[in-house]
Each structure stands twice: as C-alpha cells, then as structure tokens.
Amino acid sequence: MDRIFKERMPVSQAKEKFLASIVPLTRTEDISIRDCPGRVLATHTIAPRNVPHFRRSAMDGYAMRAADTLGASPLNPVMLQLSDVVEEGTCTRIGTGQHMPEGADAVMMIEDTISMGDMIEIRAQLHPGKNVGDIGEDIRKNEILFNKGHLLRACDVGVLASLGIREVKVYCKPVVAIIPVGDDLVPLSYTELPSAGKNLESNSLMIGLYVEQWGGVPKYHNIVPEDTAQIEQAIKENIDADMLIISGGTSVGEKDFVPGVVASRGELLVHGVGLSPGKPTALGLVNGKPVVCMPGYPAAGLVALFVFGRPALRKVANAPDVPDVIVKAQLSSKVTSREGYLSYARVILDGRTAHPLMTAGAGILSSIAKSQGFVIITEHVEGYEKDSEVDVVLIE
Amino acid sequence: MDRIFKERMPVSQAKEKFLASIVPLTRTEDISIRDCPGRVLATHTIAPRNVPHFRRSAMDGYAMRAADTLGASPLNPVMLQLSDVVEEGTCTRIGTGQHMPEGADAVMMIEDTISMGDMIEIRAQLHPGKNVGDIGEDIRKNEILFNKGHLLRACDVGVLASLGIREVKVYCKPVVAIIPVGDDLVPLSYTELPSAGKNLESNSLMIGLYVEQWGGVPKYHNIVPEDTAQIEQAIKENIDADMLIISGGTSVGEKDFVPGVVASRGELLVHGVGLSPGKPTALGLVNGKPVVCMPGYPAAGLVALFVFGRPALRKVANAPDVPDVIVKAQLSSKVTSREGYLSYARVILDGRTAHPLMTAGAGILSSIAKSQGFVIITEHVEGYEKDSEVDVVLIE
CATH class of the missing domain: 3.90.105.10 (Molybdopterin biosynthesis moea protein, domain 2)
Known part of the structure; x- marks a missing residue:
C-alpha cells in the first residue's frame, strides 16, 4: 500500500543520466x-x-622616421625639430592611441627624450614600426x-x-513551466491566514526567480491538486515549454502521483536520489523535454533545484553551468552526513567561521532564511569534525 | 610641461582610502x-x-496519543485501531506537514509500524510531542x-x-552617472567607419551594463571633449547622482584634465595606483559622492572598474561586495608582473589550463574578448612559473 522508495541513485549518476538526455534548444x-x-x-x-582601423601610437611620445634615429644614444643624441608634420629631421607630439601622422613610422617614448623648447633630444635608436600599432594588429577584419x-x-x-x-x-531563453502540486496549497494571492493544514504556495515564485537568474523565462501554472488526471492535464498544457519543474507530490505519501504521471506520459529516468535533503527528487522527460520533480519541502526543493534544476536549465539554454561561489571557513561544530547520501549541510557564516544549523529538516523554512551556504559532504565521508577547514558553497 | 606621474599608491591603500570616504545612500x-x-x-x-501556524506532523506515519504507546516494543507491540479520529486506542494516517488531528500528541514513523488491515501494530514507545512540529517551532511570530x-x-x-x-x-538602487571623455570618441550611434584617429565610444555601455549587474542604475552622459570647462559642466549636470564614473582623460598626456577637475570641484584622494593595467586611475569625491576616473583604454578601464568601481558601487548601495568566482588552473607558460604593481594577467582558460595572453597591453581590445579570467599577481611577487597552480578570477 505505502510506497516507500527502496531505491536511491547516487547524485552523480542521476545527474549524468538526466543531463545526457537533454537536447539544448535551437531557437x-x-x-x-x-x-x-x-x-x-x-x-x-x-x-x-580592423582594430585599429588606422595606424596608431602605442605610447605617449613623439612620432618620427626611424631612419632619423640611427645611432642615437644617451652619449650621442640626435636632435629633431618639433613640428606639425613628420619629415626628415622633424617629429611630432603623439599620445597613446592617436593616429600616426603621414611619414612617421616609429614612436619614441617620452621617457627616452629631453624636450628643449622646439627641439627634442632623442637618446635611443628606433627600428621602423617601434611603438606603432598597425591596422588590424589587435583584431583583424573577418577573424x-x-x-x-x-x-x-x-x-x-x-x-x-x-x-x-x-x-x-x-x-532564445528557455521557457520553464513551473507547476506546484499539493492539496495543502493556497495561492499567494490569499490574504488571510490559511486554515490549519494549509500553506501559501511560495515555491513557484522562488523557483521562477531562480529560473530568471539562470537565464530562463518562468511560466507559472496554477496550483494542481494531488490528482493524476489534473497533473496530466497540467503537463499537457505546458507541453510546449522547453523544460518543466514540478514542485511537490514526489514523496512517499499515499497521494504522490507526479513521478507516476511522468512515467506514463514520458520517461521517468530517476526517482529517489542519494541527496540529503532532496531524496524524493524525480527526473524524467515528457515530449523530449526535461522534467524536474522537486520535493515540496522548501529546503529539499531548494537543494534539488540547485543540484539538478540549474544544470538542466543551463544545458537547455546552451549555456555552461553557473559556477558555484565558494568560500573557505572553519566549522564551529561538527557536521554529520547521512550515510550513502550526498549531504548539503546548511551553515551560518560569521566571517570565516561556519556554524552548522541544528534544525535542518527538509521542511524547515527558517533554515533557508538563516543560512548563507552549504557544506557539501560526499557519500563516503561521515562528516567533518569541529574546527575542520571546509568549502562553503554560497547560496545564490 | 609633460605631467608624468611620479607617484603611485598601492592598490590596498587606495581602495581603503576611497571606500572609507564613501557614505552609503539612505533613500x-x-x-x-x-x-x-x-x-x-x-x-x-x-x-x-508563526510557522507552522498549526501543529503538524514531521513524519509520514500515524498520529496517536503517546500514552497509548506506553511500553510498546518489537517484542511487546501495541495494537491501535485505524480511525478518522484520534482517541484512546485509535490512530490516524498522517503525512509529513499535515495538520495534527485533535487529541493526538505524537506521530509514529511508518517504519516502526506494521499495518494489518484496519489495525496498526505499534512497535516503539513515543513521548508526547514526538515527530510533531509545534506552532511557531520553525519561525516564531514577531521574531x-x-x-x-x-x-x-x-x-x-x-x-x-x-x-x-x-x-x-x-x-534604492544607486544612480551612477557615466561620463565618457575623449577627443577621439564618436558616439555608438555613428554608423560609418570612424575617420582615422577616431573610435566608437563603447566604454560607457560596458560600464553601464556592469553597473546594472552590480545593482545600480546607469545614467549615460554624452561624450565630453578634453576640455576643463566642459568636464566641469558634465560633473555639474550629474551632481545628483549617487556615484560618478568618468572614463578616459586620466592619463599622462598633455590634455588629461579629469583628475584636475575632480581636485578643483571636490577632493582628489588618489591619482596613480600600483595597478597594472590601470595605473592612471584617479579616485575622489565631488559633492560627497564617489568619483571613479577610469583609464579610457579598455583593458585598463575594465581592471580599474573591477578593483575600485565595483566595491565603491556596492558600498553606496549598502550591499556587500560581489564575491569573485575563482577556479584553480595550471599555467601553460610563465606570467610576469610589473614590479611594485598589483598585476592582472589575462588568461585563456582551456579546462584546467590557463594560457597567459601574450598581447596584453592596456589598449588591446582582443585581450578582453579572448580571456576568461585574471591571474592576480601581488606587488611583492615577480610572477609565476610555467606549471604553477594558480587561482583564476573569472571575468564576470
């Protein structure tokens, strides 16, 4: 009667299987x-x-004919006349990036000259092209x-x-349909305190804001009750989306229909992963589009969204995954993992100290508000001792 | 006649001095x-x-009176009748997060029971409150x-x-006035190839897009020629902005007026920093608002914008600085720094290998297009050898 998951797939395997099935969009x-x-x-x-599209000086100094500097040195300087045009025996003042005057083929750095009224003492020899940026030197036309x-x-x-x-x-930005499922949910527009057992549906908005942040366009669907036909109908209405994220209805309760609908309307690739929190996550395809079925509990849903939703959306979008921002910190107390699970321990950062959150259940809303990041504990590690130096992945 | 900077302030000192002078906005x-x-x-x-605003179950299982489980164990189970109401001798099915029925004060995990038709075998003893989330347990009203x-x-x-x-x-988001200065500049709206010596003014747009990314509102000003009165006028027109970024006109050429105008209209805190590229950067205050004078050369301007513009904007905005995204990589050839400068060496990332860019002058546009990140070399390090493991700061 009760369908407890017996299976859980390791996160790396689930992610690889899911991402391999995703075809990036082509619009x-x-x-x-x-x-x-x-x-x-x-x-x-x-x-x-071309860049530059004209010959330009690479230095502040004087433009001149390189031939005029032959043999110049501090002990044997050459004198050139300051002029508006460059010809034999003259030079002209030029700034970095400025157009090289006709006749000039080199620029002497200002540091290698001495200005004496309208005569410039040249104390070094230049070869043609010295300190000159040629046409197309930086970027060549048609490259x-x-x-x-x-x-x-x-x-x-x-x-x-x-x-x-x-x-x-x-x-194009991928359109991501967001479908909240749950008999306990009331819409955010509801202004009273929901009755006992009922909750405001806030996951869609959170998911939608992340979808925008990661380069997608959220398409919000109304709340769907835990009913197979209505979940099927909601998926059908969003069949043109590039990706679907379904929140809730993935767990082990009697009325968890979502993965079943994905299996019957498409292909269920993964149901149950070694992720804590986030175990009830299901992943599949409907009409060739990726479907992420997230747990409805806020913290578990958030972790599943980061671990599976973000890389999936980025692949659909033809984009590289968003790199994690990691800071080093020292644990103020030990963190333990769930054996066999990739565990996301929420921590409060206080400077370089990470305080593990004590109340860290999947449904604990305050743990999201309070934590700045996750300490990620791999499957084969039991946890980290107090004072360990750990990587904290900041929560975007 | 020519004003070569003799001075350069170390970056850390310049940054500290500048940021200390900035008052966050209060609107x-x-x-x-x-x-x-x-x-x-x-x-x-x-x-x-309160969250929860009702007593809820923390587990999938059965809600019951803890008193009914007294002494229960695998060897000495207690039988409870499955029912719609909880009273002495009965229990009711409950899912995680669901409303606790009247009369129930504990939840038995489904794993600790055996279902036998409408009788449930209870194989453990519960204390009152076990697996029950109290009202306000997660978030307390008024906290x-x-x-x-x-x-x-x-x-x-x-x-x-x-x-x-x-x-x-x-x-409020800070309004950041962006003022491009340069006699060589033509507006982006110009559709022909600019004449020799002229360049499209692209820095403002780049700066404005970063300002948006970092939480500010860009206010674009027209191109201002290298003329003291006109630079003064442009600053005056933007005196109500929360911050000013002036691009160009900071270097050592004869016509570099911007820092002079900042000094005369407000306070010039820094002119010339030990930053490569980016040495000609100037920092100051006008009307109490921070002013960043960036070099006009694209790569130097970009580095100055990251090093000084971003933290300044974030401080004005009351926000923490944006954390850098860092990846580890191995250098494919050595990078050298400019002695006494904090040097930003541009690199191309190819998996875990970082290839230093050879043509890395301040004005080299292609170096921006080609590089994914910077290897930052501190003032007292000469550089890094080939094969060194380095931190690469990704360019946002």
Whole structure:
C-alpha cells in the first residue's frame, strides 16, 4: 500500500543520466547588444572591421622616421625639430592611441627624450614600426571574434560595440513551466491566514526567480491538486515549454502521483536520489523535454533545484553551468552526513567561521532564511569534525 | 610641461582610502517581493505569523496519543485501531506537514509500524510531542526574520512569500552617472567607419551594463571633449547622482584634465595606483559622492572598474561586495608582473589550463574578448612559473 522508495541513485549518476538526455534548444533571435550580458551566441561573430582601423601610437611620445634615429644614444643624441608634420629631421607630439601622422613610422617614448623648447633630444635608436600599432594588429577584419556558444559578458558587449556591431544572434531563453502540486496549497494571492493544514504556495515564485537568474523565462501554472488526471492535464498544457519543474507530490505519501504521471506520459529516468535533503527528487522527460520533480519541502526543493534544476536549465539554454561561489571557513561544530547520501549541510557564516544549523529538516523554512551556504559532504565521508577547514558553497 | 606621474599608491591603500570616504545612500522604497533578488533590506523584517501556524506532523506515519504507546516494543507491540479520529486506542494516517488531528500528541514513523488491515501494530514507545512540529517551532511570530542590510536572494523571497509578506522596504538602487571623455570618441550611434584617429565610444555601455549587474542604475552622459570647462559642466549636470564614473582623460598626456577637475570641484584622494593595467586611475569625491576616473583604454578601464568601481558601487548601495568566482588552473607558460604593481594577467582558460595572453597591453581590445579570467599577481611577487597552480578570477 505505502510506497516507500527502496531505491536511491547516487547524485552523480542521476545527474549524468538526466543531463545526457537533454537536447539544448535551437531557437534563435536577434537582439541588441545592450541586452546581451548572460546570453549565448548562436553563430560565430565575425569582426566586421580592423582594430585599429588606422595606424596608431602605442605610447605617449613623439612620432618620427626611424631612419632619423640611427645611432642615437644617451652619449650621442640626435636632435629633431618639433613640428606639425613628420619629415626628415622633424617629429611630432603623439599620445597613446592617436593616429600616426603621414611619414612617421616609429614612436619614441617620452621617457627616452629631453624636450628643449622646439627641439627634442632623442637618446635611443628606433627600428621602423617601434611603438606603432598597425591596422588590424589587435583584431583583424573577418577573424572570428567569439565562437558560437560563447556566453556574452558586459565586457564582450564593449568589444562588440567598439566594432560597430549593434545586434547579434543568440539562442532564445528557455521557457520553464513551473507547476506546484499539493492539496495543502493556497495561492499567494490569499490574504488571510490559511486554515490549519494549509500553506501559501511560495515555491513557484522562488523557483521562477531562480529560473530568471539562470537565464530562463518562468511560466507559472496554477496550483494542481494531488490528482493524476489534473497533473496530466497540467503537463499537457505546458507541453510546449522547453523544460518543466514540478514542485511537490514526489514523496512517499499515499497521494504522490507526479513521478507516476511522468512515467506514463514520458520517461521517468530517476526517482529517489542519494541527496540529503532532496531524496524524493524525480527526473524524467515528457515530449523530449526535461522534467524536474522537486520535493515540496522548501529546503529539499531548494537543494534539488540547485543540484539538478540549474544544470538542466543551463544545458537547455546552451549555456555552461553557473559556477558555484565558494568560500573557505572553519566549522564551529561538527557536521554529520547521512550515510550513502550526498549531504548539503546548511551553515551560518560569521566571517570565516561556519556554524552548522541544528534544525535542518527538509521542511524547515527558517533554515533557508538563516543560512548563507552549504557544506557539501560526499557519500563516503561521515562528516567533518569541529574546527575542520571546509568549502562553503554560497547560496545564490 | 609633460605631467608624468611620479607617484603611485598601492592598490590596498587606495581602495581603503576611497571606500572609507564613501557614505552609503539612505533613500528607501517599498517594492514587491517579486523584485527583491539582489536588493538590500532597509529595515529588519519581522515575522508576521508563526510557522507552522498549526501543529503538524514531521513524519509520514500515524498520529496517536503517546500514552497509548506506553511500553510498546518489537517484542511487546501495541495494537491501535485505524480511525478518522484520534482517541484512546485509535490512530490516524498522517503525512509529513499535515495538520495534527485533535487529541493526538505524537506521530509514529511508518517504519516502526506494521499495518494489518484496519489495525496498526505499534512497535516503539513515543513521548508526547514526538515527530510533531509545534506552532511557531520553525519561525516564531514577531521574531526578526532578516536583519536590516540583508541582501535578499530568491530563496529568501520564498520565505517571505510563505509568511504572507508581499512588500518590503529596501534601499534604492544607486544612480551612477557615466561620463565618457575623449577627443577621439564618436558616439555608438555613428554608423560609418570612424575617420582615422577616431573610435566608437563603447566604454560607457560596458560600464553601464556592469553597473546594472552590480545593482545600480546607469545614467549615460554624452561624450565630453578634453576640455576643463566642459568636464566641469558634465560633473555639474550629474551632481545628483549617487556615484560618478568618468572614463578616459586620466592619463599622462598633455590634455588629461579629469583628475584636475575632480581636485578643483571636490577632493582628489588618489591619482596613480600600483595597478597594472590601470595605473592612471584617479579616485575622489565631488559633492560627497564617489568619483571613479577610469583609464579610457579598455583593458585598463575594465581592471580599474573591477578593483575600485565595483566595491565603491556596492558600498553606496549598502550591499556587500560581489564575491569573485575563482577556479584553480595550471599555467601553460610563465606570467610576469610589473614590479611594485598589483598585476592582472589575462588568461585563456582551456579546462584546467590557463594560457597567459601574450598581447596584453592596456589598449588591446582582443585581450578582453579572448580571456576568461585574471591571474592576480601581488606587488611583492615577480610572477609565476610555467606549471604553477594558480587561482583564476573569472571575468564576470
């Protein structure tokens, strides 16, 4: 009658199996470079012009003919006349990045000269091209500037802008349907205190905000009761989404229908993982789209979202996974793991000290509010002793 | 005549001096929790209700009177009648998080029972309250949930939403005026190839996108020529901004007016830092607002923006600095630093290998496009040998 999971798949295996099944989306759109940070290029970007597009000085100094400096040294300096044009025996003042005047083929650094009124004493010999940036020296016209698949940063936008590029082709942001399941849930719009046994449905909003942060577009679905037909209907209504995240209804209770629906409408790849909290997580495909079934308990759901939801969404989006931000800290007391589970212990960071949270059940909401990060304990480690130096993964 | 900087302040000293002079902004606004990720609380957030607001089960199992389990053990089990109500001799099925029925004061885990039709065999003794979450056990009404100054994450929004909180008071986003200075600059709207010696003004857009990323609101100013009166005028027009970033016009050329204007209109705290690239950076205050004068060369400007602009903006915003994302890598060839400078060597990451960029001048645009991160070499280190294991700070 009661379906206790007997099985749990190791996290690494579950993740590998799930990610291997995901096909990145192929839709593209042309967007302004202003909207580019965080987006992924769908084509190679070709440099439309040379940088520099004119010969320029690489130094602050004087532009001159290298031939005029032949044999110059501190003991045997050459005198050049300061002028507006460069010809035999003259030089002109030039700043870094400025256009090289006609006739000049080298720049003498200001430090290697002595200015004497309108005569400049040259104390070193230059070869042609010295301190001169040639046309295309930095970026050559028609070279590949960024490869297809490159994740664009604000500094890349600066490079694109410098080259006169105003639009680029990127992959569309994945649409992620978010479906909350639970007979205990009432919508966030409910303004009274929910009756006993009922809870405000807050997971969707949390998930949606992370989806935005990770480059997706959340599509919020109404609360679905724990009923097979209605869960099937909700999945059907979101079949065009690029990914589905279903929150709740994955656990061992009598009415946990979600994984069953995924199995019957598509392919259930994983149900039950060695993740603590987060064991009841299920992963599958419906209509070829990845489906993450997260536990409804806030802390367990959050861990499952980070461990499976984020890399899945990033793969759909053609993007590399978001790197974790890790800080080193010393434990103020020991943390223990659940044997055979990859355990996420919540900690409060106080400078370089990490205090493990004592009340760390899957459903404990305050543990999210209070903790800044996770100490991750692998399956084959029992835990860490007090005063151990540990890596703390900051909670985004 | 030529003003070469003789001085350079160590980066740590310049940063400390500059940040110490910055007063965080005090304006606040009430915003929807949906807009909260990345924002900073301007008041303590008080829990408006208890969590749970009803007595709930912490386990999947059976709710019962603890008194009925007295003396129960595997060898001496107690039989309870499955029922819809809990009274002496009966128990009721309950799932994790569900409302405890009237009369029940403990929950027996399903694993410690044997179901025999409508009789349940109880094989352990419970004390009152076992596996029951009391009202307010997780979060107590009127307790401080988040402190003033807390940087809100999406998971915190989940917590706020669960408690029925819909709006919070946060600090306003700082307005950051961005002023590009340079006689060589033409606006990005220019569609032709600029003439020789002229460049598209792309730094403002890059700076503005980072400002948005770091929680500020960019206010773009037109290109200002290298002319004292016009730079003064541009600063005056942006005197109400919370921070100013001026790009270009900080170097040693004859026409580098920006630091001079900052000195005459406010206070120039730093001009010339031991940062490579980025030496010509100037830092100061005008009208009590921080002013970052970045070199106009893209790579130098970028480094100055990360080293000084980001922490300054975050301090104005009442926010902690953005943590760097660091990956470990092995150098494929040696990197050398400039003696006495904190040096940012650009590297290309290829898995766990970091290839130092050869052409890494301050003005080299392609070095930004090509590099994924910086190897930071402190002032008293000459560099790192080939095959060294180094920290690479990823470029956001």
